[in-house]
Amino acid sequence: MSELDYLKRLHSAGRLSRRDLIGRALAVGATAPMLSGLLASADALAATEQGKPGGTLRLGLGGGSTTDSLNPLAANDSVMIDVLFGIFNGLVENAPDNRPVPELAEKFEPKPGAAEWIFTLRKGIQFHNGKEFDADDAVYSLNLHRGDTKSGAAGPMKAISDVKKLDKYQIQVTLAAGDADFPTILTDYHVMMVPNGFTDWAKPVGTGAFTLEAFDPGVRIALKKPGKYWKPDRGYVDTVEYNVINDTSARMNALISGQVDVINRADPKTVSRIEKSPTLEIVRAAGGWYPVMAMMVDRDPYTSLDLRQALKYAVDREQMIKTLFSGYGTLGNDHPIPRSDPYFNSELAQLKYDPEKAKFHFKKAGISDPKIVLQTSDAAFNGAVDMATLLQATAGKDDIPIQVKKESADGYFDNVWLKGSFVASYWGGRPAATQMLSIAYKSGAPWNESHWNNEKFDKLLADAQAETDEAKRKNSIWAMQELLRDEGGTLIPCFRDWLDAHSKKVGGHTPHSGFDMDNGRIAEKAFLKG
Amino acid sequence: MLKLVAQRFALGLLTLFAASVLIFAGTEILPGDLASAILQNNATPESLAAMRKELGLERPAYVRYGEWLGGVAHGNLGRSLANNRDVADEIAPRLKNTLFLALYAAIISVPLAVVLGLLAAIRQGGIYDRLVNVVTLMTISVPEYFLAYVLVKYFAVGLGWFPSLANVTSNTGLLERLNLTFLAMLTLVLVIVAYMMRMTRASVLSVMASPYIEMAMLKGLPKWRIVAQHAFPNALAPIINVIALNLAYLVTGVVVVEAVFVYPGLGQLMVDAVSKHDVPVVQACGLIFAGAFILLNMTADILAIMSNPRLRHPR
């Protein structure tokens, strides 16, 4: 499904006005004749694309393990994310265009300075055990991720200094410093709303469309719909079956031979098999997931700006997208903000592969024996070794000698990432630009993999977070992207698209820049056409 | 004879104990631990510490080992660190699946390999011998996942004769189960038949060089009778050994095939547990694998001794 298809669907679902549809279609490069066709087909779609209730949705998913648990605090990959979004809801949902929209909180507003936030909760929503969702549950659920916790969201949630109940349906969250993007942190898949005091994760109780039917981690998980769902336009199917299929080829084959209806992480190399099929289609979304090769700017030889620039020019970005992701990606400009983000700096010139400039800067750096060792492993992401090998080849063994070192797959994130001076890894992207920039680039941040330490940058970041004026925020965020492109230590050659695929009898499965499978919400959003 | 078996058994238990120590030591020196394996690049020092504390990882290794061994002695394998499920409950259905697939493949491959090997030995140098040779050599020189891909491509996606996923559940009936796991079984058979068949052939041929076979030849007995009655029984020891090694492979080494066919066996559990450092599960799986290996090797040893009259009655 293309961007245009997606816009069409948004419009027909009533979530995009006709004017917005035209505006955004033009923005993604639609021409006038395309537009009129688009509008006509959008109207036709609005008539047919209605969610039909009933049936069993069979998912074939990579990203599951026999060690998976139903505790949202420990979720870390597709299968459990998709399962948890079936059982639970969050306070805030991340819309496909990366805006935070109300979910269990019907309203959220900052006080001036964006350090205090008031969340007004939806009334009359019941947990599966019959209890009504209220402020006590929300406070408990948020506090699960604060302080002494094993939550995967503990990092971003540290921004919170206090959570308190105002009345039965209202809570106040106080932050240590202003953050206009704070609600996006609550769209994190770890931050699910559970009943006050709940701990029995093996028998999860949430407010989601489904309840747990069978749980065989790493193999098969089944959810079923207990009754009416509180969201009128979600939760169509009666049962959802999650089949864990980690082998890419096996997943594709299961879809092609009809053993499952939807798969995530379609193999870009062989995706033409699906494109050729009359009964299957690809769901493609440009996203914020990116591979990165991070140089620590405070360690030799990477302290040399010229050396960093030499390597920036030595990356053949076009080729990386083509080779690593068969073209299913967008160009990166050595900063972590993807094109799909509203704060993407669209006027910043794109870095291009230029061996001459690379050689020039390398000579200028004047390091006789630089010993550039790029540490990598397919444990970082599938293709990390190829990425390093490509850089090695385009840098030229005689021009800029790079040694690629394949590290032990086991414990890669313990022993290599954040330890080595030049290391390949990846980021899943974050819903808010400021969030991504502060996690990985703020000086002293624990995951600042390039040891980026720049006063000007830190100032811009603080300004952007506390600022609620859109134009001023944009200026700061744009300036940070430029700084990183010119001087930063992270080589970010591209952003990878999310590639799902499904049988055409599945509807409601839309592309989402956040994560695969409709940002994990496939269970409540998809339906089976008659 | 009984004494010999008892002796071997005691030795086996001892080896098993040593294996448990080694496996525990192995999981201890693996870089990283469960906490960081789960959190990956979401880990903060605080969340790591909190998770480690909850998992009890901060206590000394020998204490945890002692507790675990005591538990095993009482039939309690502990709980998974990752999802707090009872390890025995988690392992039982998977062990059953693993043994089922191993048995399925063994029942077909062992007789097939022995017969093919004997025929090749009888017809040494003939067309049949060479043909079987080339075909089986080809099947073992490609990795098992590749064989699996090819089988799936033609028999599941192309012809649609068999399902590409072997996703059995505990409610799957026997016939359905045989059908679902057919391609997985076929892959394994192709992988091990060649090896066992060639070793059978070689061992028989080696015995064929002995003087008493020469004698039988001179007596004018037909070659198939010489092979079947004289050479084969005397060539059994290495053949049994190779069969035992291959059966052990079927129990412990089929993780790749499990992954391609999405078969819920023990191998995948072990790999996931190792990569997430879920020590109780690794230990339990390791112990089962070690037990299987030791049992099969022990059986092979005893059978080898029994098959050789000279070893059976040592002077």
Next chain:
Amino acid sequence: MRLFGYKLNITATIGLAIIVLNIAAAVLAPLIAPHGQADIVGDAWADPSSQFWLGLDNLGRDIVSRLLYGARLSIGLSALITVLAFFIGIVCGFTAAAVGGWVDMLLSRVVDLLLSMPILISAFMVLSVLGTDLPVLVVTIALLNATLVFRLARAVAMNIAALEFVEAAKVRGEGLWWIISREILPNAVPPLVAEFGLRFCFTFLLIAALSFLGLGIQPPLADWGSMVKDYRDMINLDSPAPLYPAGAIALLTIGVNFVVDWMLSIHSKGHGEGA
């Protein structure tokens, strides 16, 4: 044609030709390969053309060149590892069988122990203790293989050690080494040679499997096993790419085993005539 004074049959001739060809390819790779093994010369998975006979690989490198360079690394490593494994395995296995008693028991239990450890755990243990260098890869795989060789060598030797002529040698007071080299080894050759032929080929695949975990071979070096692994998905697009490295391994395996079979046949004849 004759080799070591024995007449080569047709399959052995073919086998020998295959081996010689492979070794030649390995030795001459830098001279005959049209491109470097690391050179990116076009788009990933480009179709075969007059310039690139077998097309390009997943990163856009010439498959022919990578096969030739791969021969170098794969054959060299496999041969080294297998020889090392057989040396260790046979020496220990024969010693265990010939000496018996507690030596046999100790060696057998140690081997059982090593074998009973799941390979994944062994590999990770080695990795974390010894690192990921190439020599570590060689020693690791050699030891893993040596355990298997040990069991076979011991089983074969036990059979032989119980025979009269070995007993006689012991009674005569011959030394251990004499018994092993003069009595046991010649009679144990066939199963061991057959095992060698197979083990040699399995090693290609084991190298690829362990290389995936980060052990040993570093990019951009080519090895056949990893090439099969990298190309495997292409079989689903009807691309023959994965068949080239797989075919190379198969061809060499067949070649080696043809020669092995020939050696087995002279062995049985040799004995038949001599006895």
